[in-house]
Amino acid sequence: MTDKKEKKPAVAKIIDGKEVANAVKESIKREVAGMIDKGGNGPHLAAVLVGDDPASQTYVAAKEKAAHAVGMMSSTYRYPADMSEQELLEVIEYLNNDNEIDGFIVQLPLPAHIDESKVINSISPDKDVDGFHPVNVGNLVLGKPGFISATPYGIMELLNYYNIETEGKHCVVLGRSNIVGRPVSILMSQKSGANATVTVCHSRTKNLPSITKKADILIAAIGQPEFVTADMVKKGAVVIDVGIHRIPDDTKQKGYRLTGDVVFDEVSKKASWITPVPGGVGPMTIAMLLKNTLQAHKNKLEAGKKA
Numbered sequence: 423m424t425d426k427k428e429k430k431p432a433v434a435k436i437i438d439g440k441e442v443a444n445a446v447k448e449s450i451k452r453e454v455a456g457m458i459d460k461g462g463n464g465p466h467l468a469a470v471l472v473g474d475d476p477a478s479q480t481y482v483a484a485k486e487k488a489a490h491a492v493g494m495m496s497s498t499y500r501y502p503a504d505m506s507e508q509e510l511l512e513v514i515e516y517l518n519n520d521n522e523i524d525g526f527i528v529q530l531p532l533p534a535h536i537d538e539s540k541v542i543n544s545i546s547p548d549k550d551v552d553g554f555h556p557v558n559v560g561n562l563v564l565g566k567p568g569f570i571s572a573t574p575y576g577i578m579e580l581l582n583y584y585n586i587e588t589e590g591k592h593c594v595v596l597g598r599s600n601i602v603g604r605p606v607s608i609l610m611s612q613k614s615g616a617n618a619t620v621t622v623c624h625s626r627t628k629n630l631p632s633i634t635k636k637a638d639i640l641i642a643a644i645g646q647p648e649f650v651t652a653d654m655v656k657k658g659a660v661v662i663d664v665g666i667h668r669i670p671d672d673t674k675q676k677g678y679r680l681t682g683d684v685v686f687d688e689v690s691k692k693a694s695w696i697t698p699v700p701g702g703v704g705p706m707t708i709a710m711l712l713k714n715t716l717q718a719h720k721n722k723l724e725a726g727k728k729a
C-alpha cells in the first residue's frame with residue numbers, strides 16, 4: 423500500500439444554462455400571471471421574419487413558444503425574401519406605433535438587399551428588446567438602464583446565479599462582435615457590475631494562447647468549433663463557451679453533434695466552472711429576450727402612469 427493520495431483529474435462544475443433559464447422564465451411567468459390577475463394584458467412580443475431561412479424559422483418558433491409558456495402574447499409577422507427594404511421599414515414603423523406591442527425583434531440575418539443597420543436604427547429603442555439599437559448600445563456603454571442584448575445579458579445572469587466572483591478578476595473575451603464579444607466585454611468591465619479587468623481578443627490578436635492562459639474567466643465567442651484547447655486555459659479558470667456548431671457525425675442519429683468554441687472534454691478537466699454546449703449559454707438567450715420584453719411592458723405601464 424502507498425500513502426500517496428491518488429491524483430484525480432479536477433472536474434469543473436457545470437454552469438447549467440437550462441436550470442438558470444428555467445428559473446428566469448419561472449420568475450417571469452409568476453410576474454406575468456400577477457399582471458393578468460390584476461386585469462392587465464401582460465406583455466406582447468412580436469417577431470418579424472423575412473424569408474424562409476430554416477434556422478431563422480426555428481429561432482422564431484422557439485421564441486414564440488417560450489413567450490406563450492410564460493403567459494405572454496406573441497405575434498410573428500412573416501414576409502417573403504423579396505420584400506423591399508422600404509416595405510420592411512414600414513412594418514417596423516407600424517410596430518413602433520402599435521401600443522399593443524411592447525417589444526419586437528427583427529430576426530437576423532436579413533436578405534442581402536436589405537441594409538441591416540438601417541433596419542435596426544429604425545426600431546424604437548423603447549421596443550428594441552434585442553438591444554441592438556445604438557441608443558441601447560450607448561446606454562450599455564454608459565452603464566445606464568436600457569435593453570442589453572440577450573446573449574451577453576444571459577452570460578451575466580449565469581455568472582450571477584452561481585455567485586461566480588468577477589470583481590478584480592482577469593476576464594479574456596475571445597471575439598468582438600456587436601452581438602456577443604463587445605457587449606459582454608463592456609458588461610464584464612463595468613464598475614457597477616462585474617468589475618473585472620477585461621482583455622478583448624480577435625482575429626488579429628498575436629500569440630492568443632499566452633493571453634487566454636492568463637484568464638481567470640475566459641469567454642469564447644469566436645465561432646470556431648473546438649478552438650479553445652486545455653493548453654490555452656489556466657487551471658481553475660471559469661470558461662464560458664458561447665459558440666454553437668453542428669459537426670457531421672455518423673455515429674449520431676441526427677447525423678451531427680453539437681459543439682462549442684471550446685473542447686469541452688479536455689477543458690472541463692482543467693476549469694473550475696464551465697458551460698456545456700448544448701445546455702449552457704444557448705438556453706439563456708430566449709429567457710433574457712423574455713426578460714427584456716417584460717421590462718418593456720413595465721416601462722410602458724410606468725410611462726402611461728406619468729402621462
Ligand code: NDP
Nearest residue numbers: 573597598599602624625643644645664665666703704707
Ligand atoms: P462573429 O463571427 O460575428 O464574430 C466572431 C469574432 O471572433 C470576431 O470578432 C472575430 O475577429 C473573432 N475571431 C474569429 N476567428 C478568430 C480566431 N481564430 N482567433 C481570434 N479571434 C477570432 O460571431 P458571433 O459573435 O456572432 O458568434 C460567435 C459564436 O457564438 C458563434 O459560434 C455563434 O453561433 C455563437 N452564438 C451563440 C449564441 C447563443 O445563443 N448561444 C448567440 C450568438 C452567437 P474579427 O473581429 O477580427 O473578425
